[in-house]
């Protein structure tokens with residue numbers, strides 16, 4: 217491919233120190249100029265000091281004995297780790313010869329962050345992009361997509377109306393110039409998170425407790441991030457994986473659906489790339505608790521510190537780190553750690569997919585709904601949101617009948633989109649997922665060769 221703009225392998229995203237030194241230096245040097253294509257080599261969980269970007273949440277805040285580690289996705293180029301899934305899909309499509317700059321337009325079906333990622337990597341790699349997403353998402357998302365030159369195609373409804381997005385996407389497939397980066401069904405999303413996020417999670421937890429991971433909690437949208445749980449279970453088979461859902465859209469919990477306020481998750485379906493075999497629990501989280509919890513951490517952290525017995529300024533490092541789904545993940549991690557009675561040796565890992573920069577409009581909307589923020593009952597509000605879990609909101613999905621229910625839900629969705637029952641049946645075996653994962657080595661080798669051949673051509 218003559219006009220191929222190269223990016224990193226999976227192994228380099230996990231550990232950019234393995235990049236040729238000149239390339240790594242260039243990538244670090246262009247961080248302030250986000251439209252420089254060398255930023256593709258900054259798609260990683262690691263910061264310039266090489267450590268996995270994360271925070272350990274103070275126990276005064278969580279109220280549980282276990283160590284809760286939150287990996288911070290907002291430092292990825294474009295502001296969320298979803299760019300990793302978008303890049304991986306485009307990179308694999310190019311290597312397979314399916315997608316080529318100058319010939320194709322990328323289509324990004326999304327609830328926002330993946331769309332931002334698609335618009336961003338498409339811009340860096342020289343493709344026009346169309347992002348198909350619901351019309352009811354935060355204003356900041358549309359703004360970012362436009363900023364990267366992406367075109368928007370909005371479908372009716374909000375977060376949980378993502379099936380309409382998939383139906384619209386199907387129309388785009390009629391034109392062979394359109395290449396759909398289908399995050400809900402393509403395995404680069406699974407590979408990126410199992411290889412890059414999962415192994416980064418193992419490393420993030422290492423300094424704490426017994427160095428292992430007892431619980432991984434993540435709220436699925438595409439369920440890509442949940443694949444990190446597969447990597448963690450490979451290292452520590454005892455690790456419990458919990459999928460979190462809005463109580464207002466309890467799809468995995470009891471086939472329920474409805475609209476909700478946690479952008480990016482709770483998409484009213486079992487996605488094709490969700491490995492149901494390794495999901496142990498489903499936990500419901502009230503959507504407004506996440507919005508209000510975000511408001512507390514962002515706007516009222518100074519009043520919260522003395523109430524929690526924390527030194528002044530300690531919550532400062534959380535500023536900007538969480539979005540609404542990040543709070544959902546934090547609440548789910550806390551509730552599950554309490555439910556499992558995890559102790560001080562146990563580590564819990566969860567994710568903040570994006571940061572606060574995407575949500576000022578959501579807090580403005582909360583204030584319109586609820587009236588101005590008042591400080592008087594902050595302690596009680598905090599207790600209710602961060603500590604007030606209900607055991608009825610936790611469902612063990614390890615029993616066979618639960619797996620069968622979830623498998624049949626998956627079949628109901630994906631046979632409509634043309635997947636055969638035989639293929640869906642094959643997903644009931646862990647060997648299916650391991651084989652998908654094992655493709656990483658072959659893909660990386662191919663990419664390294666492709667890069668070398670461009671270099672040789674000069």
Ligand SMILES: Cc1ncc(COP(=O)(O)O)c(C=O)c1O
Pocket residue numbers: 298327328329330435436437438439440441442479480481539541542569570
């Ligand atoms: C803000 C936010 N949180 C969580 C998720 C869920 O991540 P995943 O799609 O990997 O399940 C998304 C996905 O778009 C998101 O945008």
